[in-house]
Amino acid sequence: MENDKPILVLGIETTCDETAAAVVERQRDGSGRILSNVVHSQTEEHVRFGGVVPEIAARAHVDLLDGIVDRAMKDAGTGFAQLSAVAAAAGPGLIGGVIVGLTTAKAIAMVHDTPLIAVNHLEAHALTPRLSCALAFPYCLFLASGGHTQIVAVVGVGQYVRLGTTVDDAMGEAFDKVAKMLGLPYPGGPEVERAASGGDPARFAFPRPMLGRADANFSLSGLKTAVRYEASRLAPLQARDVSDLCAGFQAAVLESTADRLSVGLKLFHEQFGAPRALVAAGGVAANQAIRGALQDVAAKAETTLIIPPPALCTDNGAMIAWAGAERLTLGLVDAMDAPPRARWLLDANATAPAGFANTRAGF
Numbered sequence: 001m002e003n004d005k006p007i008l009v010l011g012i013e014t015t016c017d018e019t020a021a022a023v024v025e026r027q028r029d030g031s032g033r034i035l036s037n038v039v040h041s042q043t044e045e046h047v048r049f050g051g052v053v054p055e056i057a058a059r060a061h062v063d064l065l066d067g068i069v070d071r072a073m074k075d076a077g078t079g080f081a082q083l084s085a086v087a088a089a090a091g092p093g094l095i096g097g098v099i100v101g102l103t104t105a106k107a108i109a110m111v112h113d114t115p116l117i118a119v120n121h122l123e124a125h126a127l128t129p130r131l132s133c134a135l136a137f138p139y140c141l142f143l144a145s146g147g148h149t150q151i152v153a154v155v156g157v158g159q160y161v162r163l164g165t166t167v168d169d170a171m172g173e174a175f176d177k178v179a180k181m182l183g184l185p186y187p188g189g190p191e192v193e194r195a196a197s198g199g200d201p202a203r204f205a206f207p208r209p210m211l212g213r214a215d216a217n218f219s220l221s222g223l224k225t226a227v228r229y230e231a232s233r234l235a236p237l238q239a240r241d242v243s244d245l246c247a248g249f250q251a252a253v254l255e256s257t258a259d260r261l262s263v264g265l266k267l268f269h270e271q272f273g274a275p276r277a278l279v280a281a282g283g284v285a286a287n288q289a290i291r292g293a294l295q296d297v298a299a300k301a302e303t304t305l306i307i308p309p310p311a312l313c314t315d316n317g318a319m320i321a322w323a324g325a326e327r328l329t330l331g332l333v334d335a336m337d338a339p340p341r342a343r344w345l346l347d348a349n350a351t352a353p354a355g356f357a358n359t360r361a362g363f
């Protein structure tokens with residue numbers, strides 16, 4: 001590959017309930033440009049089940065992906081022959097969907113004799129801020145989505161150190177479960193945030209999980225259970241109760257998150273010096289109250305808070321394409337037998353925290 005030419009990468013994302021493809025360009029100076037970014041969110045397909053159904057998601061990816069790749073290529077005004085590489089999220093995620101995306105990428109790579117890059121979905125979230133703004137390493141990532149809740153030191157491409165993780169539910173998952181138990185629709189995060197805005201956060205004395213602990217781990221299932229207990233005690237719930245329960249839950253999440261992140265930033269400092277920024281990603285980063293809490297944490301730690309635009313915070317193809325471009329620049333390409341992975345640690349040295357009890361969170 002010639003060094004002075006920009007890199008053009010097609011990225012495919014199918015690890016959960018978004019079917020997405022995008023084309024991204026990376027200049028030699030490290031700057032990036034999104035040429036197309038097509039996302040189909042399968043919310044409609046899953047809403048009546050109150051959550052993502054893996055088999056339905058995989059089937060929908062099969063039906064949708066070819067058309068979405070086609071759209072992404074047309075929107076970008078490019079052809080397969082112009083691509084420097086094709087990248088797909090090869091995990092962690094729901095295995096049926098991962099197989100669909102990775103197999104499609106392999107087929108394109110094979111037919112067009114283009115390098116394949118099997119991207120770790122979490123790595124793609126971790127590198128996204130370098131696409132949306134010029135950010136140098138190292139920085140601290142807070143990733144909070146429906147499947148993951150982690151604090152990660154992003155030291156370089158392929159160099160990630162996990163500083164904290166959830167020992168049970170992911171944060172978005174906890175929002176979704178609380179919404180479900182209160183009769184609010186899926187996905188629950190925005191619904192809980194909306195209901196919380198009119199509620200009294202002090203009506204219920206919910207626990208603040210992990211507060212004051214020396215590690216930077218999270219726990220959300222005890223808090224969720226406390227909400228469930230109050231909800232069944234009060235049933236049938238009035239609108240006021242739902243608002244107050246949501247406000248109480250969200251306030252507890254905020255306080256716990258602020259505490260966990262300040263510990264995470266302290267651990268970062270000890271190991272890597274001052275972070276260039278605190279970066280937030282994942283669907284939960286859309287929550288305005290959480291953004292406010294993160295702003296305070298960053299200010300106290302004398303660093304800058306960066307939150308990529310919402311379309312790049314939630315799952316999308318551009319983040320996969322960008323991670324592919326970053327890896328290709330370093331010559332990191334994959335063979336055709338690259339496996340799809342339901343679980344795939346970003347930090348190969350990380351171990352499950354004490355009390356770890358979730359198979360989905362990918363610790």
Ligand code: KG4
Pocket residue numbers: 016144145146147148171172173175176187188189190193282283284285286287288313314315
């Ligand atoms: O990153 P994402 O789009 O998909 C993955 O899970 O990978 O994140 C979706 C999660 C859902 O659990 C959703 O309820 C949560 O992010 N979420 C929110 C908000 N918007 C989305 N959680 C809290 N407040 C929000 N405003």
Ligand code: ZN
Pocket residue numbers: 121125145282314315
């Ligand atoms: Zn994600």
